[in-house]
Amino acid sequence: MSDKKVRVRFAPSPTGGLHLGGVRTVLFNYLFAKKYKGDFVLRIEDTDQGRYVAGAEDYIMDCLKWCGLIPDESPAAGGHFAPYRQSERKAIYREYAERLVMQGHAYYAFDTTEELERNRREIPNFQYGHAYRDSLRNSLSLTQHQVDQLLDAGEPHVIRIKMPENEHIHFTDMIRGNVSFETGQSDDKVLLKADGMPTYHLAVVVDDYLMKITHAFRGEEWLPSAPVHLLLWEYLGWKANMPQWAHLPLILKPDGHGKLSKRDGARLGFPVYAMNWFDEKTGELTPGFREKGFLPVAFINMLAMLGWNDGTDRELFSLPDLIDKFSIERVNKSGAKFDYEKAKWFNAEWIKLTAIDKLLPDVEELLNENGVQAEKEYIKQVLALVKDRLNFVTSFWKEASYFFEQPKEYDLDAVKPKWTDAKTEFFQSFIVMLNDSDPSIEAAEMETQFKALAEEKGIKAGELMLPFRIMLVGGKFGPHVFDIAVLLGKDGTIKRIHKALEAFNSPS
RNA sequence: GGCCCGUUCGUCUAGGGGUUAGGACGUUAGAUUUUCAUUCUAGAAACAGGGGUUCGAUUCCCCUACGGGCUACCA
Numbered sequence: 107m108s109d110k111k112v113r114v115r116f117a118p119s120p121t122g123g124l125h126l127g128g129v130r131t132v133l134f135n136y137l138f139a140k141k142y143k144g145d146f147v148l149r150i151e152d153t154d155q156g157r158y159v160a161g162a163e164d165y166i167m168d169c170l171k172w173c174g175l176i177p178d179e180s181p182a183a184g185g186h187f188a189p190y191r192q193s194e195r196k197a198i199y200r201e202y203a204e205r206l207v208m209q210g211h212a213y214y215a216f217d218t219t220e221e222l223e224r225n226r227r228e229i230p231n232f233q234y235g236h237a238y239r240d241s242l243r244n245s246l247s248l249t250q251h252q253v254d255q256l257l258d259a260g261e262p263h264v265i266r267i268k269m270p271e272n273e274h275i276h277f278t279d280m281i282r283g284n285v286s287f288e289t290g291q292s293d294d295k296v297l298l299k300a301d302g303m304p305t306y307h308l309a310v311v312v313d314d315y316l317m318k319i320t321h322a323f324r325g326e327e328w329l330p331s332a333p334v335h336l337l338l339w340e341y342l343g344w345k346a347n348m349p350q351w352a353h354l355p356l357i358l359k360p361d362g363h364g365k366l367s368k369r370d371g372a373r374l375g376f377p378v379y380a381m382n383w384f385d386e387k388t389g390e391l392t393p394g395f396r397e398k399g400f401l402p403v404a405f406i407n408m409l410a411m412l413g414w415n416d417g418t419d420r421e422l423f424s425l426p427d428l429i430d431k432f433s434i435e436r437v438n439k440s441g442a443k444f445d446y447e448k449a450k451w452f453n454a455e456w457i458k459l460t461a462i463d464k465l466l467p468d469v470e471e472l473l474n475e476n477g478v479q480a481e482k483e484y485i486k487q488v489l490a491l492v493k494d495r496l497n498f499v500t501s502f503w504k505e506a507s508y509f510f511e512q513p514k515e516y517d518l519d520a521v522k523p524k525w526t527d528a529k530t531e532f533f534q535s536f537i538v539m540l541n542d543s544d545p546s547i548e549a550a551e552m553e554t555q556f557k558a559l560a561e562e563k564g565i566k567a568g569e570l571m572l573p574f575r576i577m578l579v580g581g582k583f584g585p586h587v588f589d590i591a592v593l594l595g596k597d598g599t600i601k602r603i604h605k606a607l608e609a610f611n612s613p614s
Numbered sequence: 615g616g617c618c619c620g621u622u623c624g625u626c627u628a629g630g631g632g633u634u635a636g637g638a639c640g641u642u643a644g645a646u647u648u649u650c651a652u653u654c655u656a657g658a659a660a661c662a663g664g665g666g667u668u669c670g671a672u673u674c675c676c677c678u679a680c681g682g683g684c685u686a687c688c689a
Contacts, residue, residue, distance in 0.1 A: 330684040
């Protein structure tokens with residue numbers, strides 16, 4: 107590694123929601139940059155106007171913000187190398203493409219999409235490359251005069267790289283080590299499209315150069331086009347400045363085969379995008395980790411562990427921890443199947459580790475959505491009681507709604523078969539006892555009194571605990587029942603006993 | 615089909631020429647919790663196959679198999 111300042115970039119195409127694999131690519135970029143006190147650049151690769159989706163760019167920015175992976179330079183924040191949107195850099199690319207034509211490393215091609223499609227259909231394994239380029243309509247097969255005429259007439263054309271027929275090309279990938287290719291295997295990729303926009307291939311090289319990118323991390327799906335990029339760096343005379351490459355392993359479907367897609371999430375019931383994504387064209391909402399109730403720290407932690415570890419048994423890392431421990435050499439080569447169960451575990455662990463005050467805003471919002479107003483202090487006490495049983499912040503309501511409103515239904519099947527008049531009488535006496543008790547009674551004290559009363563009435567305490575729970579909670583779940591009663595308070599508890607008694611004693 | 619990349623428990627992974635192949639999720643059993651979850655303890659569970667190299671390979675090399683990616687005027 108040279109002593110140049112580390113500069114990395116994440117270069118998404120604004121075509122829709124941000125996939126968890128994309129977030130992981132951002133994360134590794136970010137960790138590497140911060141580890142070496144370098145810059146993290148967000149560059150928007152919007153060179154395909156046909157696939158451009160309004161709102162996608164803002165959405166991506168919001169995702170990064172939620173994750174805490176803030177770019178040092180971006181379309182929004184600006185920077186020394188602005189603009190950071192490739193559509194706004196359109197004028198830059200043509201010059202370099204022309205230069206390549208001049209040098210004989212690229213050429214004009216006038217073939218129409220229809221002609222190429224027919225070739226692909228009719229010629230098995232057709233590639234626009236050394237085998238066929240001479241028989242197609244381009245500046246290699248046509249005379250200079252013909253080419254000039256076409257160009258002057260404004261005939262639509264692209265510029266293609268001329269891949270050498272038989273060169274061996276190799277580079278050292280930071281993750282995979284030496285990787286090599288035969289240049290003749292790749293086709294003559296389009297560099298500049300008919301609309302004057304560059305393709306990814308040209309744009310990534312030009313912008314990485316212009317933006318002084320030192321390390322380029324991207325998904326493994328880019329490996330096959332690496333030789334094109336390498337050649338471009340060489341032909342443009344920038345080889346000495348070429349970034350070091352690292353091709354990240356892919357995130358795979360948990361079951362079947364292939365890359366994880368948002369369809370898998372819908373099929374298997376888990377989010378794939380970082381945040382909810384609403385597609386205006388289809389009206390389809392693709393759920394996100396944020397709305398599902400994931401903490402950003404857990405989401406990031408989980409993603410980091412998908413393909414990386416610090417060499418010890420440690421699994422829980424905050425973002426600063428990750429910056430401290432990260433090393434690209436410890437990133438795995440092989441793809442990882444996404445495991446939602448493990449993702450949930452990370453979230454549950456981080457909810458346990460997160461201070462109640464930090465959880466409070468999300469929980470307050472959740473209560474709001476459910477039309478509940480409550481004192482901060484009260485919410486915090488509830489949170490203290492249920493925090494360790496949450497997989498998601500959003501399950502707070504399901505897990506703790508009974509602290510804020512009376513149970514709407516009772517699990518009568520759990521009570522009725524063993525319900526007796528003696529038990530009704532017990533609870534009536536218990537109400538009296540509660541009424542007389544100190545308002546600041548503690549859970550342990552209440553439990554002692556409860557048990558004493560049970561003994562007095564000749565009923566096993568164990569027979570009464572579950573009914574009591576169901577009176578307060580509605581079901582067979584929740585923290586220690588006397589903790590609940592104390593938090594509900596004397597009056598609240600008595601009210602619930604009254605109401606439940608009616609339900610328990612009504613004929614079914 | 616061609617090219618490229620990969621392969622340790624079901625999953626994520628540690629390890630690395632001589633180990634009882636370690637951890638985590640999940641799972642099973644038990645304890646605690648007079649509910650459920652948490653927590654704790656214990657258990658089952660892996661080096662794809664074949665050749666080399668070597669005194670010795672799961673570890674290094676080759677082949678095969680399998681998996682994945684790419685093969686657009688998409689990124």
